[in-house]
Amino acid sequence: MKEDKELYEFFSKSEKRFQPGLSIDSVIFGFSDNQLKVLLNKLKRMELWALAGGFVLKNEHLDDAATRILRERTGLSNIFLNQFYVFGEPNRSDKKFHIKRMQQVGWPVQKDYWLLQRFITIGYYALVNFSNVEAKRDYMSDVCDWYDIHDLPPMIIDHGNILNKALEVLRTQLKYQPIGYNLLPQKFTMPELQKLYETILDAKLDRRNFQRKMLGYGILKKLEKRREGGAHKAPYLYSFDLKKYHKALKEGLHGAW
């Protein structure tokens, strides 16, 4: 099969091309319409899913490698990735998994082969609007698709753990960095913004407290027009004050000292 040949070639060429013992895995969170999803690849011939992961070329900057890997594995580009943590448990790699794939394509298994050593992986994450992006699978995968974070399929090695850590970092980040631009429509209501936070935090928030906090950050502009067409009193529309939003991205939501 074509993919067997491609995998065999990957095994032959990779040892020379890539930095030893080092991989990158990216957790791409997608928000749209009050749903939080994550982008996963289903591996061919296995009922196992994986983050968008790969290796670092010997002369490649880590951030460039993360961008390239994401593009190669999912077809996505122009996504800003944040490095968030290094995963380095000594036994985190699954050698049996690699050996199985080597045997499937007839690659001679040797104990000192590059891929059978210990790998540490650098975790990156991003949060995008998943209705704007269409992911494409690569030759190693059957499917590349968005999965609800409450209903995740079985994942290889520590990828579930990497995903959880990324989610934890994302939730912490909500407390000191603005979020929402590119995830919400240009004009939105306070309940819509609250829903974004509730979806990421997976928790119900107090309406008044949320509104007070949000307005206190000073990153919102209240618009003249209210949303029309509802049965109830029309809610106010807001948009982000982009200058203040970007200032808060840099200095933190609670302002400079």
Added chain:
Amino acid sequence: MKEDKELYEFFSKSEKRFQPGLSIDSVIFGFSDNQLKVLLNKLKRMELWALAGGFVLKNEHLDDAATRILRERTGLSNIFLNQFYVFGEPNRSDKKFHIKRMQQVGWPVQKDYWLLQRFITIGYYALVNFSNVEAKRDYMSDVCDWYDIHDLPPMIIDHGNILNKALEVLRTQLKYQPIGYNLLPQKFTMPELQKLYETILDAKLDRRNFQRKMLGYGILKKLEKRREGGAHKAPYLYSFDLKKYHKALKEGLHGAW
């Protein structure tokens, strides 16, 4: 010389012992008496200083490696280290530096030798009270000592850059995590707490604004007794409410949603 022999042995044994292409560098910030310092090792025979750095054993957890390296290079233990960033520019290593040291001790320089490959390094940092800790140099160093962050000596490769990034992370962290326990005396005044923040931020803060923010976090207990003995009106004494302090460490200073 003894250290030549030790360095030669290091070159002979390390390739087998350590994970390829991977190092750890720790930035140990020390605060005491309104001074912010950093712990550096001066390398023998060179007018160059380095962070407490080293390599990861093939079966060692990254965090354990960071702790071990810090102990070996500086004599310090019981310091909680935070992983904060991975530095992976392709040309960050200084091969000439290693070659020079190899030549000094008569180790045969070979191009494919482990130490002459590309290394990425994982940055860790900690903030301690430097008056409580006494650092000891290892056999590779002349001196291990605290240096004022405004008056740093010349540093090897990208260690100045790693230090700056750690400082940036520390300063950001001030905005959402409590700090001060173990750095200040058990009872302290608001001006003393403010001085800690000003020293880390390297900036003068507004007294009222600082006090309002600090009291707003709800992590301080105002004590019955005031500080005695000054010429002016005695300032109030505070201590940390440790239960709330630890809650804020976990949930962030601005509380749970």
